[in-house]
Amino acid sequence: MTHPRRHLVSILVLAAFASALAWFPAAPALGQERTVKIAGLGAMSGVIRGFGINSKAVFDMTVDELNKAGGIKLADGSKARIVTTFVDERCNAEEGISVVRKLASEDWLVVIGPTCSNVAEPLFGILQQKVGAAGDSGLQFPIFTDTAIKPGLAKISEWAFRNVPHEPTMYNHLFKWLKEKHPDVRTMAGGVESDFAHSNSNAGTMEAAAKAAGLELLGWEKWLLTDTEFSTQVGKWRRSKPDLIAISSHPFTLCGTLREMKRQGVKPKVLVGLTSSATLETMVGCGPEAEGLIIPTGFAPVTPEAKRVAKVVTERYKGNVDIHSAAVFENLQVLKRVIETSGVEAKPGTVAQDRRRIRDGLAKIKEFDGLLGKVKRLDDRESQKPYVFAVAKTSDWAVLHDPR
Amino acid sequence: MTDLALDIVQQILNGFLFGSSYALVGIGFTMIFGVMDKLNLAFGVTALGGAYVALGVFHLSRGPFVLVFLTAVVASGLIGLVVEVTCFRWMPRDYPLAPLMATMGMLFFIDEVVSHATHGRPMAFPAPMGTAMLEVGPWLLRGDLGFMFLVALAVMGLLWLLVYRTRLGLATRAVSQQPVAAQLCGIALRRVNASVFVLTGMIGGVAGALIGSAVGNLSPLLSLPLTVKGLVTAVLGGLGSIPGAIVGGLLLGVVEYQALYFFGIGYRDMITYLMLFAFLVFRPGGLLGQRAGG
Numbered sequence: 001m002t003h004p005r006r007h008l009v010s011i012l013v014l015a016a017f018a019s020a021l022a023w024f025p026a027a028p029a030l031g032q033e034r035t036v037k038i039a040g041l042g043a044m045s046g047v048i049r050g051f052g053i054n055s056k057a058v059f060d061m062t063v064d065e066l067n068k069a070g071g072i073k074l075a076d077g078s079k080a081r082i083v084t085t086f087v088d089e090r091c092n093a094e095e096g097i098s099v100v101r102k103l104a105s106e107d108w109l110v111v112i113g114p115t116c117s118n119v120a121e122p123l124f125g126i127l128q129q130k131v132g133a134a135g136d137s138g139l140q141f142p143i144f145t146d147t148a149i150k151p152g153l154a155k156i157s158e159w160a161f162r163n164v165p166h167e168p169t170m171y172n173h174l175f176k177w178l179k180e181k182h183p184d185v186r187t188m189a190g191g192v193e194s195d196f197a198h199s200n201s202n203a204g205t206m207e208a209a210a211k212a213a214g215l216e217l218l219g220w221e222k223w224l225l226t227d228t229e230f231s232t233q234v235g236k237w238r239r240s241k242p243d244l245i246a247i248s249s250h251p252f253t254l255c256g257t258l259r260e261m262k263r264q265g266v267k268p269k270v271l272v273g274l275t276s277s278a279t280l281e282t283m284v285g286c287g288p289e290a291e292g293l294i295i296p297t298g299f300a301p302v303t304p305e306a307k308r309v310a311k312v313v314t315e316r317y318k319g320n321v322d323i324h325s326a327a328v329f330e331n332l333q334v335l336k337r338v339i340e341t342s343g344v345e346a347k348p349g350t351v352a353q354d355r356r357r358i359r360d361g362l363a364k365i366k367e368f369d370g371l372l373g374k375v376k377r378l379d380d381r382e383s384q385k386p387y388v389f390a391v392a393k394t395s396d397w398a399v400l401h402d403p404r
Numbered sequence: 405m406t407d408l409a410l411d412i413v414q415q416i417l418n419g420f421l422f423g424s425s426y427a428l429v430g431i432g433f434t435m436i437f438g439v440m441d442k443l444n445l446a447f448g449v450t451a452l453g454g455a456y457v458a459l460g461v462f463h464l465s466r467g468p469f470v471l472v473f474l475t476a477v478v479a480s481g482l483i484g485l486v487v488e489v490t491c492f493r494w495m496p497r498d499y500p501l502a503p504l505m506a507t508m509g510m511l512f513f514i515d516e517v518v519s520h521a522t523h524g525r526p527m528a529f530p531a532p533m534g535t536a537m538l539e540v541g542p543w544l545l546r547g548d549l550g551f552m553f554l555v556a557l558a559v560m561g562l563l564w565l566l567v568y569r570t571r572l573g574l575a576t577r578a579v580s581q582q583p584v585a586a587q588l589c590g591i592a593l594r595r596v597n598a599s600v601f602v603l604t605g606m607i608g609g610v611a612g613a614l615i616g617s618a619v620g621n622l623s624p625l626l627s628l629p630l631t632v633k634g635l636v637t638a639v640l641g642g643l644g645s646i647p648g649a650i651v652g653g654l655l656l657g658v659v660e661y662q663a664l665y666f667f668g669i670g671y672r673d674m675i676t677y678l679m680l681f682a683f684l685v686f687r688p689g690g691l692l693g694q695r696a697g698g
Contacts, residue, residue, distance in 0.1 A: 049524030222669040
């Protein structure tokens with residue numbers, strides 16, 4: 001019995017030695033592992049934390065998938081793993097600027113974010129306005145926005161890029177389509193959450209689109225983001241009996257308004273909502289009351305890839321893919337393409353050059369595959385995204401019309 | 405009757421009904437101030453916190469609204485006790501600003517806890533009255549607000565009995581008038597303070613559950629308006645006066661609705677705070693406060 005045991009011990013020692021030898025040459029390779037550093041920026045605290053949570057869920061999911069698929073190919077042919085961080089801008093301009101300055105002082109190559117337009121606008125203002133402009137000491141740091149939706153913000157700096165839906169295009173089309181489908185709709189009344197930048201600016205978009213479609217505007221009722229009672233505003237709609245009511249507000253006050261409409265028996269022929277309310281939040285908050293609400297949206301699970309991404313993010317990353325967070329998936333795919341084709345080296349000494357390469361690469365892209373189809377890139381670094389008209393149906397969103 | 409007259413009456417009715425929620429929150433602020441001579445800025449979020457706990461119980465049990473309501477009351481009472489211990493009992497007495505700042509910290513702390521637990525998303529709250537409306541002639545009265553008004557009246561009645569017909573009420577009044585003398589008479593100051601926080605917390609729970617069911621949603625967005633409106637109510641009525649809080653809440657509701665109807669949302673809060681300013685200048689003790697004129 002002693003001989004076999006001695007043999008066994010010898011074999012084990014040899015095996016251990018062999019595996020150590022096999023591992024040893026790999027050790028330097030681990031030390032030299034190449035990384036590409038991409039930062040996420042979103043509202044992760046405060047009352048609109050939900051937007052940041054969803055963006056981060058999609059961000060984490062996409063990065064995990066890209067890394068599992070081998071990472072990103074660099075200029076020298078080696079593969080780099082994506083390393084990330086996701087920082088909180090709290091929907092506060094000072095906070096957003098502060099965290100981006102910090103990221104820029106480190107070796108992060110590009111930022112995806114922020115959530116809020118009131119952060120994006122001043123944030124883009126601290127970037128260099130024109131690439132290579134002498135005397136412009138603004139940050140030379142590419143930012144690729146997924147959520148902040150206020151129209152026209154990318155114009156502020158040539159380092160700012162956005163992949164957000166173009167609301168005027170969507171609403172112009174929606175109102176024109178509605179007028180064709182419902183020729184008896186002649187008058188419109190609006191409701192707006194007047195103390196929130198996006199809903200307030202979108203009310204103007206809705207109004208212009210409705211007028212262009214030939215509707216007569218009866219007026220706007222206003223409320224605030226934190227209001228909970230809408231009987232006065234809805235009471236005015238009850239009296240004016242508009243054919244169409246357009247509500248430019250986020251889910252919390254949208255639900256309160258819809259509930260009050262039900263109480264007072266206000267039933268317009270057509271009900272239109274704000275892009276940011278085409279979310280699960282609205283269905284959870286007031287699905288039955290929202291029945292029939294129509295919203296144009298840049299995301300719906302209508303393609304195989306969109307369905308897959310929505311499922312994975314919900315089940316494994318505890319977030320929701322919606323009109324805003326869907327862009328994070330697209331932005332990361334675009335960044336992979338740009339990094340692989342623009343000569344990014346991802347070395348400690350090439351951070352500034354790599355940022356410039358990414359910026360220039362993003363500026364050159366004229367089209368890419370989005371979750372709903374081809375996304376066109378405009379000269380002002382904005383996107384023109386495919387969209388659908390969604391309708392609330394039995395406490396869920398369904399596609400009412402697909403103009404793609 | 406003209407449309408304008410009908411609308412004015414409708415706004416008065418709406419203001420009265422919605423003002424009862426302000427009154428409930430205002431009572432909490434005013435009672436604590438009456439007893440301890442200190443402001444508890446965490447009272448509004450105490451009410452909201454209790455409502456969130458009740459919502460959690462509802463999701464786990466799918467129980468009836470009575471269970472949700474009672475859970476909110478008990479949970480808010482307990483949160484009230486935590487606020488008393490952390491923000492008042494442990495605070496140094498030589499720094500009157502300390503408890504005020506501590507309650508402000510507690511307001512944002514509980515708010516962030518709620519925000520993190522719910523991802524900041526609004527959550528549907530059970531609404532047993534649904535969207536029921538009562539038609540009174542040409543006017544519409546919201547069923548849930550009417551229910552809230554009645555419950556608020558009942559709570560105020562019970563509170564009156566408690567304050568004027570029980571030993572705890574007697575002790576509370578004694579502490580609010582002469583804390584040192586009350587202590588010398590053998591009244592346990594800490595126990596009275598804790599009881600007041602639990603009691604006002606429970607009233608907050610009533611308010612939180614009723615407001616949640618009237619709004620139909622709970623959201624962290626509610627905590628700051630509840631705090632501000634509760635404080636304004638307490639000041640209008642007279643800090644320390646329970647009947648004052650009731651009158652102040654109803655007045656605030658009526659003024660807000662009339663301002664909204666005649667001048668729009670942009671002026672509603674402006675008019676409300678102008679009224680507050682006028683009260684502070686010309687009648688700093690509020691409508692029924694005992695310290696009118698300082």
